[in-house]
Amino acid sequence: MRILVTGGAGFIGRHLIRSLLKEKNEIIIYENFSNSSKQEIKDIINAGAKIIKGDLTNFKLLKRSLKDVDNVIHLAANIDIPESIKRPEKSHEINVTGSMNLLRASILNGISGLIGASSAAIYGDPKNLPVTENTIPNPVSPYGADKLAMEYYIKAFSNTFNFNSVSLRFFNVYGIDQSNAYAGVITKFMEKIENDKPLQIFGDGKHTRDYVFIEDLVQGIQKTLKKLKGKRGNIYNIASGRSYSVNELAKILLSIYGKKLQILHVSPRKGDLRFSSTSISLAKKELNYSPKYNLKQGLTKMLNESN
The missing domain is CATH 3.40.50.720 (NAD(P)-binding Rossmann-like Domain)
Incomplete structure (x- = not known):
C-alpha cells in the first residue's frame, strides 16, 4: 500500500x-x-x-x-x-x-x-x-x-x-521522543524531575486528562x-479510556522516579480544558481498538526506553 x-x-x-x-x-x-x-x-x-x-x-x-x-x-x-x-x-x-x-x-x-x-x-x-x-x-x-x-x-x-x-x-x-516544541505536560514534568527542579502546574491541578x-x-x-x-x-x-488529574500525574511520575520535589501552582492558561474523559x-x-497501557505502565516504559 x-x-x-x-x-x-x-x-x-x-x-x-x-x-x-x-x-x-x-x-x-x-x-x-x-x-x-x-x-x-x-x-x-x-x-x-x-x-x-x-x-x-x-x-x-x-x-x-x-x-x-x-x-x-x-x-x-x-x-x-x-x-x-x-x-x-x-x-x-x-x-x-x-x-x-x-x-x-x-x-x-x-x-x-x-x-x-x-x-x-x-x-x-x-x-x-x-x-x-x-x-x-x-x-x-x-x-x-x-x-x-x-x-x-x-x-x-x-x-x-x-x-x-x-x-x-x-x-x-505521550511517549518517548516527543518534540520539544510541542512537548506535553508529561515530557515537561520528566525534564524537571530529572533536573531536580520544582514541577509547575497551571491552576489547581484538579483538571483531568486522558x-x-x-x-x-x-x-x-x-x-x-x-x-x-x-x-x-x-x-x-x-x-x-481512563482520566487522571494533573496532580495525580505528578504523583505517579515522582513515584516512578522515586523522588520528592516541590509542586508549584501558577495561574491557569487561557483555552485549557478543565475536565476531559x-x-x-x-x-x-x-x-477493534484495544489500548494496552495504563498511565503508570506507559510512563514506566517511556522512562525505561529513554535511558
Whole structure:
C-alpha cells in the first residue's frame, strides 16, 4: 500500500511510520520541518520512506505529491493552543485551509481513503462526562474550532466525492521522543524531575486528562487503516479510556522516579480544558481498538526506553 503521511516527521508520525514500514508499506512523508528535522527521521529515510518538503498551503505541490497514492494519513497541524488564540488566522490557514487543500488534491488524484487527526479539543469543557462521539462539540479555542471544521470538511468531501474517510479524535498523547516544541505536560514534568527542579502546574491541578500512550495511538491508526472501507467521515475517540488529574500525574511520575520535589501552582492558561474523559467503546467495537497501557505502565516504559 502506498501511503502519504502529512506531518510524518513529527512525534506521532515518526512512531506511526516506523510501524507502517514493518508491514511493507510504501511511505511518502509530506513535511515542512518547521518543528522537526531530517536527522530525527534518519532511520525512516534509510528504511526507504520518500520525503517531500512542503506546506499544506502549497496546493500544486500537494497535487503532485499525491500521484498514485492509495491512502492519506493527515497528521500535519498547528497544535499550539495558546498560539491559536494569539494568531487565529494563522491556525486557520494551516489547520482548515491546509486540510481543504489536501482534500482537493486527494480527490483529483483518486485516493482510496483518508484518515484525519482530530482532537479532544473539539469537546471544550463538556458538562456530561465521559464524552462520546455523539457529545455536542463546544470548542473553547480557535484550535478546537479548526479541528471541528476539518472533521466536517472531511465528511463533506467524502460524501460528495465518494471516498473512504475517518477522523480520529486524539486525546493527550505521550511517549518517548516527543518534540520539544510541542512537548506535553508529561515530557515537561520528566525534564524537571530529572533536573531536580520544582514541577509547575497551571491552576489547581484538579483538571483531568486522558493520557494515551503512543504505541496505543499508533495501533488505533493502523487498525483504522484496515477498517476504512465504506466509512464516510466516521468519527472515533482514540484514548486510554481512563482520566487522571494533573496532580495525580505528578504523583505517579515522582513515584516512578522515586523522588520528592516541590509542586508549584501558577495561574491557569487561557483555552485549557478543565475536565476531559472519554468513552472508547465505539473505537473498540468498530475498529477493534484495544489500548494496552495504563498511565503508570506507559510512563514506566517511556522512562525505561529513554535511558
